[in-house]
Amino acid sequence: MSKQKDFVKFENVDKSYDGKVLVVKNLQLDIAEGEFITMLGPSGSGKTTCLMMLAGFETPTNGEIYLGGKAISSIPPHKRGIGMVFQNYALFPHMTVYENLAFPLRVRKIPKDEADKKIDKALSMVSLQGFASRMPGQLSGGQQQRVAVARSLVFDPQLVLMDEPLGALDKNLRESMQYEIKHIHESIGVTVVYVTHDQSEALTMSNRIAVFNDGKVQQLSSPDELYEKPVNSFVAEFIGENNTFNGEVSDISDGKCKVKLSNAEIMANPISVKSKGERTKVSLRPERALINPKEKMDNIHNGKIEEVIYHGDHTRVRINLLGNPEFILKVPNSSANLDIKLGNEIKIGWNSADARALDPK
Amino acid sequence: MSSETKQILTTDGIPLEVSLKKAEKKNKIKAFLLVAPLLFFLIITYVFPIGDMLFRSVDDKMVTQMLPKTFKAMENWDGQELPDEEVFAAFHEDFVKLVEDKREGKLSTQLNYTKNGFKSIIKKLRRASKKFEEGNYKEQIMSVHKRWADVEYWRAIQRRAPEFTGQKYLKGMDMYVNEEGKIVSVEEDRRIHRVLWLRTLEIAFFVTVFCFLMAYPIAHLLATLPMKYSNLLMICVLLPFWTSLLVRTASWMILLQQQGIVNDFFVGIGLVADDNRPEMMYNKTGSYVAMTQILLPFMVLPLYSVMKTISPSLMRAGKSLGGTPFVAFWKVYFPLTIPGIGAGCLLVFILAIGYYITPALVGGASGTLISNQIAFHMKSTLDWSFASAMGLMLLSGVLVIYWLYNKIVGIDNIKLG
Numbered sequence: 033m034s035k036q037k038d039f040v041k042f043e044n045v046d047k048s049y050d051g052k053v054l055v056v057k058n059l060q061l062d063i064a065e066g067e068f069i070t071m072l073g074p075s076g077s078g079k080t081t082c083l084m085m086l087a088g089f090e091t092p093t094n095g096e097i098y099l100g101g102k103a104i105s106s107i108p109p110h111k112r113g114i115g116m117v118f119q120n121y122a123l124f125p126h127m128t129v130y131e132n133l134a135f136p137l138r139v140r141k142i143p144k145d146e147a148d149k150k151i152d153k154a155l156s157m158v159s160l161q162g163f164a165s166r167m168p169g170q171l172s173g174g175q176q177q178r179v180a181v182a183r184s185l186v187f188d189p190q191l192v193l194m195d196e197p198l199g200a201l202d203k204n205l206r207e208s209m210q211y212e213i214k215h216i217h218e219s220i221g222v223t224v225v226y227v228t229h230d231q232s233e234a235l236t237m238s239n240r241i242a243v244f245n246d247g248k249v250q251q252l253s254s255p256d257e258l259y260e261k262p263v264n265s266f267v268a269e270f271i272g273e274n275n276t277f278n279g280e281v282s283d284i285s286d287g288k289c290k291v292k293l294s295n296a297e298i299m300a301n302p303i304s305v306k307s308k309g310e311r312t313k314v315s316l317r318p319e320r321a322l323i324n325p326k327e328k329m330d331n332i333h334n335g336k337i338e339e340v341i342y343h344g345d346h347t348r349v350r351i352n353l354l355g356n357p358e359f360i361l362k363v364p365n366s367s368a369n370l371d372i373k374l375g376n377e378i379k380i381g382w383n384s385a386d387a388r389a390l391d392p393k
Numbered sequence: 394m395s396s397e398t399k400q401i402l403t404t405d406g407i408p409l410e411v412s413l414k415k416a417e418k419k420n421k422i423k424a425f426l427l428v429a430p431l432l433f434f435l436i437i438t439y440v441f442p443i444g445d446m447l448f449r450s451v452d453d454k455m456v457t458q459m460l461p462k463t464f465k466a467m468e469n470w471d472g473q474e475l476p477d478e479e480v481f482a483a484f485h486e487d488f489v490k491l492v493e494d495k496r497e498g499k500l501s502t503q504l505n506y507t508k509n510g511f512k513s514i515i516k517k518l519r520r521a522s523k524k525f526e527e528g529n530y531k532e533q534i535m536s537v538h539k540r541w542a543d544v545e546y547w548r549a550i551q552r553r554a555p556e557f558t559g560q561k562y563l564k565g566m567d568m569y570v571n572e573e574g575k576i577v578s579v580e581e582d583r584r585i586h587r588v589l590w591l592r593t594l595e596i597a598f599f600v601t602v603f604c605f606l607m608a609y610p611i612a613h614l615l616a617t618l619p620m621k622y623s624n625l626l627m628i629c630v631l632l633p634f635w636t637s638l639l640v641r642t643a644s645w646m647i648l649l650q651q652q653g654i655v656n657d658f659f660v661g662i663g664l665v666a667d668d669n670r671p672e673m674m675y676n677k678t679g680s681y682v683a684m685t686q687i688l689l690p691f692m693v694l695p696l697y698s699v700m701k702t703i704s705p706s707l708m709r710a711g712k713s714l715g716g717t718p719f720v721a722f723w724k725v726y727f728p729l730t731i732p733g734i735g736a737g738c739l740l741v742f743i744l745a746i747g748y749y750i751t752p753a754l755v756g757g758a759s760g761t762l763i764s765n766q767i768a769f770h771m772k773s774t775l776d777w778s779f780a781s782a783m784g785l786m787l788l789s790g791v792l793v794i795y796w797l798y799n800k801i802v803g804i805d806n807i808k809l810g
Contacts, residue, residue: 112713113715115713116714124710124711126728139715139720140715184714
C-alpha cells in the first residue's frame with residue numbers, strides 16, 4: 033500500500049471561539065501516513081484546538097480538514113475512527129482494564145473472541161498482560177497511561193491523537209514512556225499526531241515537529257533542522273537554549289552580514305534580514321561557541337566569567353560578552369584543563385554560519 | 394533479629410511503647426472531653442425523648458397498675474364463664490381506690506380503646522359503688538349494668554393485664570386481636586391506615602421519580618455550564634431551598650387553587666373552560682406538585698456534586714472510541730452518576746415518606762400521608778402510644794429501604810456532596 037502524502041490535511045483552517053480572536057489562523061498542514069508529527073507550542077498557542085478539531089470536538093470556523101482525502105468537518109467524532117489519548121488518561125473509572133479496552137470493540141460489534149485477541153495484543157504491546165481485571169484506580173500513573181495508549185490503538189485506527197499524554201508523569205517515567213510510545217509507533221506504523229509543550233519530548237519522539245505560536249505554525253520541520261536551523265527568533269528561543277544579540281545590520285553580502293551591536297560588531301548568517309539598516313536578533317546555540325578556539329573563526333571576542341555552574345556531564349558558564357551579561361556556554365567536563373574560573377577574562381569564538389540573524393521580535 | 398526484638402526505651406527509661414500509649418490515651422481523653430457536651434446534649438434532647446416516645450408505643454403499664462389486685466385474682470380465671478366473686482371483689486377494691494384518687498376516668502378511656510362501651514358503665518359503676526354493701530360484689534356490680542354481666546367485657550379487661558402490648562402496631566395495620574385472641578383485620582369500611590400507608594409509599598415513590606427526572610438535566614447543566622451561568626442557575630436552585638417551607642407551600646396554594654394563577658392561565662389560553670377549572674389542589678395532584686418542587690434541591694445537590702467530579706474528557710473519550718453520544722452517555726456518564734442518583738433518591742424518598750406540612754396544606758383528603766395521621770393522633774386524640782407506634786413503623790420502613798439500597802447498590806457508593 034502506497035503511503036499517502038497528505039493523509040491528514042488542514043486547509044486554510046481558522047478557529048475562533050468568541051468571534052473576536054482567532055486562536056488558529058489560516059492553518060495549512062499536511063501529515064503523511066505513518067508519520068509521527070508533534071504539535072509543539074506554549075499554552076494558548078492553538079495546538080490543542082487543532083487536535084480537538086481533528087478529533088471532532090471542535091468545528092473549524094473556516095476551512096476544511098481532510099482525513100484520507102475525505103472532508104471530515106461534518107462527521108461526528110464517533111464516526112471518525114480516530115484513536116485518542118487524553119491528557120488525564122480519561123480511563124473509565126467504573127470499568128476494568130479489560131472493559132476499557134473492550135469498549136471501542138463492543139460499540140463496533142466485533143465478536144467476543146476476536147475482541148479478546150485484539151485486547152490481548154494491545155495489552156502485550158504496552159506490556160500489561162495480566163492487568164486486564166484491574167480497575168484503573170488500582171494502577172499507577174504510568175500503567176494508566178499505558179492502558180490509555182492501548183485503548184486508543186485496540187480498534188486499529190489509522191490515526192491516533194495524543195494530547196499531552198505524559199504531562200502528569202514524573203521525569204523518569206516520562207522519558208521511558210516517550211521511548212515506549214515511539215517504539216509502538218515504529219512497530220505498527222500508525223499515524224500519530226502528538227501535542228505537547230515539552231520540547232525535549234517533541235525532539236525525542238517526532239518525525240516532524242510543527243511549532244505553534246499565536247495560532248500559526250511557525251516552523252514545520254524535522255527535529256534536527258528545527259534545532260539547528262530555526263527560521264525565526266520565536267522558534268530559536270522556544271527550542272533549546274539560545275544566546276541572543278540585538279543589533280542592526282550594517283553590511284550584507286555573500287551569505288554573510290555584519291551586525292552592529294551597541295559597542296561592537298559581529299558576523300552573522302542572514303536568515304530573515306535582507307538589507308542594511310534592518311533590526312535583527314542574532315541567535316547562537318551555546319554549544320556552538322568555543323573557549324580559546326584553536327581553529328580560525330570569524331568571530332572572536334573577549335568576555336568575563338560571571339558564574340560557573342556544575343552540571344555533572346558539563347559545566348555551564350555565564351559570561352558577560354559584548355554587553356550581554358546572559359551569554360551561556362556549555363563546556364564538556366572532559367576539557368578540565370581550560371582556565372575557567374570566576375572573574376577570568378577569556379576568548380570566545382564562533383563561526384558566523386552558526387550565528388543566525390533572525391527577525392528582531 | 395536481635396535488634397528488632399530489643400525494647401526501645403525513652404530517655405527516662407520507660408519503654409517507648411508504654412509511654413506512647415500513655416500519650417495516646419491522654420489525647421483520647423482530651424478529644425472525648427471536647428465532644429462530651431455535644432454528646433450529652435444529644436442524649437438528653439434526642440436519644441432520650443425519642444426513646445421514651447417509642448417506648449410508649451408498647452408500654453401498657455397504666456391499666457396494669459390501676460387494677461393490680463384484679464389481674465392477680467384473674468390469674469386463676471379460665472376466661473370461659475363469668476369470673477367468680479374473688480375477681481369481682483378485687484376489682485371493687487381497685488376501683489374504690491381509683492375513685493378516691495379520681496383516676497377512674499383514665500381507666501374508662503383506656504378500657505374503651507380495647508372495647509367500646511366501657512365509658513358509660515364505669516360512670517354508672519362509680520355512682521352505684523358508693524351505696525355498695527360489703528360482700529357479694531359480683532351480684533352488686535352485675536346489677537349496675539347488663540354489660541357488667543357480659544363475659545366479653547371481663548375478657549377485655551383481662552387483655553389489658555400484660556405490661557407490654559403490640560396492639561397499637563396491629564391497629565396501625567388495621568388489625569386487632571379479637572375475642573378469641575386471634576389477629577384479624579378490621580371490617581373493610583373501617584380500614585383507613587392501610588390506604589394511607591400505600592398512598593404514602595406511592596406519593597413518595599412518584600415524587601422521587603419526578604424529582605430525578607427533573608433534577609438530572611438541571612444538575613448536568615449546573616456541572617457543565619460556564620461558571621457565570623452555572624452560578625446563576627445554582628442560585629435559582631438554592632433560593633427556594635432557603636425560603637421557608639410554609640411560604641413555598643402557601644405559594645403553591647395561590648398558584649394551584651381553582652381561581653389561582655395556573656388555572657387563570659389555562660383558561661386564558663383556552664385550554665380549559667372557565668366553568669370547568671380543574672382541581673389541582675386538595676388532592677394528590679397538589680401533593681405531587683408541591684412536594685416535587687420542594688424536594689427538588691435534595692436531588693439536584695447530590696447529583697451536581699457527583700457530576701462535577703466527572704471529567705468532561707470521559708465523554709469525549711467515549712465518543713472518540715466510537716460510541717454514539719447516547720452510548721457514551723449510557724455506558725460512561727450515567728454509571729458514574731449512580732452514587733449521586735442513589736444519594737438523591739434515598740434522600741428524597743426518606744424525606745417524602747415522612748412529609749407533613751405540605752400534604753396537610755395542599756393535599757386535602759386524598760393527598761394526606763401517614764405523617765398527617767400521626768400528627769392527628771398526637772394533637773387531637775392524644776393517643777400518643779398509637780402515634781409513636783406508627784412513627785416507629787415509618788422509621789422501620791425507612792430502615793428497610795436503606796437496607797435494601799445497601800444490598801443493591803452499596804451504601805459506600807453513596808455521595809451526598
